Amino acid sequence: MEKAHRDEKDKQQVKIPSNESPELYDIGQDIGIAVNSANIEELQKPRLPDSEYRTLVRSLNKKQKDFFYYVLHWCKTKQEPMYTFLTGGAGVGKSQVLKALYNALLKYYSSQPGSDPHDTHILLMAPTGKAAYGIKGSTIHSALLIPASQGFHYKALTSDKLNSLRVKFRNLKIIFIDEISMVGNGMFTYIDKRLQQIMSSNNIFGGVSIIAVGDLFQLKPVFDGWIFNDLTHDYGPLASN
Secondary structure: OOOOOOOHHHHOOOOOOOOOOOOOOOHHHOOOOOOOOOOHHHHOOOOOOHHHHHHHHHHOOHHHHHHHHHHHHHHHHOOOOOEEEEEOOOOOOHHHHHHHHHHHHHHHHHOOOOOOOOOOOEEEEEOOHHHHHHOOOEEHHHHOOOOOOOOOOOOOOOHHHHHHHHHHOOOOOEEEEOOHHHOOHHHHHHHHHHHHHHHOOOOHHHHOEEEEEEOOOOOOOOOOOOOOOOOOOOOOOOOOO
């Protein structure tokens, strides 16, 4: 992965000036997001209240903040999609980093000129209902309309379903996939092909950024191969990476 050259704002650690209380501290300045407090709820609709969001980002340790700022910098300065992996054992704070990034990116994309507050810029997905509930996201099957009983032989969407997803994801920028150890190489390839169809692009994952989150030493995919193994019947989205 290319190492990002952060600008000065992205390098700054989250520190509360001694003359300001935590409730009044504006972390938006640290991540380069100028926010008008009078219309933040109307325009940006963050998943977390501002005070909780600031507290969450301040709670990240140095390595977590490094990853947090790396992703933010990439999304703010680069046109090409990013493909990266956030890993670590149970209890190290992966979910906290994911939550912080989701809210920061939600604020950023919603603040861009011409942005529609109803647009889906970020998608949170997980392979199971329990995992999806834990991140307040959707299952991979429901988000991308992948039939659970179909196996991994790709079947294109019908025109009406395709048009519906194209409208819904017309401005989709980034997808977080949690519990990636449970996503096998067959499902990962299916996600790749589905996104190519939705985004009308032959680029990997339709040109949408993918951040995989999880621990590959945990649960193995059910009826599927490990995500890092070669497919026996297809090339796989990571074949050339």
